[in-house]
Amino acid sequence: MSLSTTIFIIAVLAILWIAWPKRRSFLPPGPAADPLIGHARIVPTQNQAEVFHEWAQTYGDVMYLKAFGRTVVVIGSFETAQELLESRGANYSCRPRFIIWEMMGWKHSLTFLQYGKEFLKHRKIFQQYFGRKESLALNNILAEEARLLVRNLSRAAPGEHIHYGHRFATSNITRVVFGSRIESDDDPFLKLADDVTWAINNSGPIGNTLPDMFPWLTHLPSWFPGTYYATFALANSKNTRKLYDYSVEYTRNQMRGGNVERSLVSEKLTDLGDNFNEEDLEDIKGAAATIFAAGEDTTFATLTVFFLVMILHPEYQERAHQEIISIVGKDRLPEYRDRDSLPFVECILQETLRWHPVVPLGVPHRSLADDMYKGMLIPKGTIMIPNIHGMSRDKNIYSNPEAFDPTRFLPAPEGKGEPYFAAAWGFGRRICPGRHFADLALWHAMACILATLEILPEKDENGKVLLPEIRFTDGLAR
Known part of the structure; x- marks a missing residue:
C-alpha cells in the first residue's frame, strides 16, 4: 500500500471518528443502551406496544432503539405518524425484510412487498375490488352474511359466539375472493384459515425474531440455539403454499362446472385467458391469499373484541338497541342506508377499533434515506414502528383512554366530540x-x-355471573 493511500485511509477514518459523535447527538431520544447489543436486553418479547407507550412518556413520540446494529424508531403519536409515514411517504413506504414471513411463504404478499413495480401491481388488484365504491357494490353479500351470523348466534350454545364470528369473517372473504360461501364447519377454507392464522400469530414478534436479526441462523440445523422461529416458519410454509394453490384450484373447478359466483379470482382468471405465464398466476394467488389471511384474521379479532366489550358494558348495548328500534323499527334489520341515521351504533364500531387495535404495532416501514424531523436524525434504513396501541391511549386526544366509552365521539354537550381512530x-x-x-x-x-x-356473560352452575377476563395474546393481530 502506498504512503498516499495510507494517509487517505487514515484521514477518512479520522473524519468519521470526529463526525460520528456529532451525528449521534442528533438521534432521537431513547433508553440507555448496552455496549454492542444496544437495547436488545431491555426490549420485551411480549406486550411491546404497552411497554413502548410507557417509555414514550419519558422519551417522547419519536423514540430511538438499536439492537445488534439495527436501528428502530417507534412513533408514538398520530400527528407524527401522519407527518412521517404519509406526508413524507416517498421516504417511508418500503418495508424491512421479514425473514420469518419470507420463509413461511409470504414474500410476494402485498403486506410485505417493497414499494415498487410488484407492489403497485398487487395494490391495483386490491383497489379494483376493494376501493370505497367497489366495496359498496359488495354490500348485499356482506348483509347476507351478517344475517346468517345473527341466525347462527341465536341458536348457539354458550361460548359458541367465537366460533360463528370466525365463520362469518371467513365466509365474507371466501365469497368475494373465491366465490365460495362457508356452508359447514367442514369447509376446507375454514381449516385453511385456522392453520394459516395460527401460524401467523405464533411466528414471533414481526421482524424482530433472532433469524430476522441474524439471517445466517436460517441455514443452521433446528437444534442450534436461536433457530426456533426459522424451523417453525419452514414447518408452516406448506399451509401458505396450500392456500396459494387451493384458491385458484377451487375457482378453476367451479368455472369448469359453470357453477361460479362472481369473485376476484374468477375475474382475474378470465382476464388472463389461456395466454398467461406462471408469474401472472402467482400474482393472483398472492393477492387472494393476502386478502384471505389479513382480512379474515383482523375482522374476526375485531368482532371478538366487540363481543367482549358488549358483555362488559350492557348499558351501551341497550342504548344502541333502542336507537335501532326507534329509527329502523322491529320489522326489518338495519341496512347500509340506515348507517348515517344510527350514530350510536357507529360510535360503538369506532370505539371498538380504538379501545383495542387488533394490530397494535402495525407493520413496520423502513426509511430509504437520512431524514431530519424536528431536529432529530432518522438514519437511512431505520425500521419505523407506528405504535398504534400507544396512539389509542394518547391523552392529548382521548379523555380517559383506557375506558371503553362510545359517547366520546358524540358532539358536545352529550359527548366530547373526539375524533374517530383513523390509525387503526x-x-x-x-x-x-x-x-x-x-x-x-x-x-x-x-x-x-x-x-x-x-x-350476556356466562353463568356458573350456581347462577353466578362469570365476567370474561381481559387478556390478549401477542402476535401480528391479537
Whole structure:
C-alpha cells in the first residue's frame, strides 16, 4: 500500500471518528443502551406496544432503539405518524425484510412487498375490488352474511359466539375472493384459515425474531440455539403454499362446472385467458391469499373484541338497541342506508377499533434515506414502528383512554366530540387496502347483532355471573 493511500485511509477514518459523535447527538431520544447489543436486553418479547407507550412518556413520540446494529424508531403519536409515514411517504413506504414471513411463504404478499413495480401491481388488484365504491357494490353479500351470523348466534350454545364470528369473517372473504360461501364447519377454507392464522400469530414478534436479526441462523440445523422461529416458519410454509394453490384450484373447478359466483379470482382468471405465464398466476394467488389471511384474521379479532366489550358494558348495548328500534323499527334489520341515521351504533364500531387495535404495532416501514424531523436524525434504513396501541391511549386526544366509552365521539354537550381512530387502518401508501370492505363487514355484523340479540356473560352452575377476563395474546393481530 502506498504512503498516499495510507494517509487517505487514515484521514477518512479520522473524519468519521470526529463526525460520528456529532451525528449521534442528533438521534432521537431513547433508553440507555448496552455496549454492542444496544437495547436488545431491555426490549420485551411480549406486550411491546404497552411497554413502548410507557417509555414514550419519558422519551417522547419519536423514540430511538438499536439492537445488534439495527436501528428502530417507534412513533408514538398520530400527528407524527401522519407527518412521517404519509406526508413524507416517498421516504417511508418500503418495508424491512421479514425473514420469518419470507420463509413461511409470504414474500410476494402485498403486506410485505417493497414499494415498487410488484407492489403497485398487487395494490391495483386490491383497489379494483376493494376501493370505497367497489366495496359498496359488495354490500348485499356482506348483509347476507351478517344475517346468517345473527341466525347462527341465536341458536348457539354458550361460548359458541367465537366460533360463528370466525365463520362469518371467513365466509365474507371466501365469497368475494373465491366465490365460495362457508356452508359447514367442514369447509376446507375454514381449516385453511385456522392453520394459516395460527401460524401467523405464533411466528414471533414481526421482524424482530433472532433469524430476522441474524439471517445466517436460517441455514443452521433446528437444534442450534436461536433457530426456533426459522424451523417453525419452514414447518408452516406448506399451509401458505396450500392456500396459494387451493384458491385458484377451487375457482378453476367451479368455472369448469359453470357453477361460479362472481369473485376476484374468477375475474382475474378470465382476464388472463389461456395466454398467461406462471408469474401472472402467482400474482393472483398472492393477492387472494393476502386478502384471505389479513382480512379474515383482523375482522374476526375485531368482532371478538366487540363481543367482549358488549358483555362488559350492557348499558351501551341497550342504548344502541333502542336507537335501532326507534329509527329502523322491529320489522326489518338495519341496512347500509340506515348507517348515517344510527350514530350510536357507529360510535360503538369506532370505539371498538380504538379501545383495542387488533394490530397494535402495525407493520413496520423502513426509511430509504437520512431524514431530519424536528431536529432529530432518522438514519437511512431505520425500521419505523407506528405504535398504534400507544396512539389509542394518547391523552392529548382521548379523555380517559383506557375506558371503553362510545359517547366520546358524540358532539358536545352529550359527548366530547373526539375524533374517530383513523390509525387503526395504518398510514400512507401502506394503509390497509381492504379497509372499506372490512369497515362495511363490521358495521353490518354489529348493527344486526345489536338489533336482534342480547350479548350476556356466562353463568356458573350456581347462577353466578362469570365476567370474561381481559387478556390478549401477542402476535401480528391479537
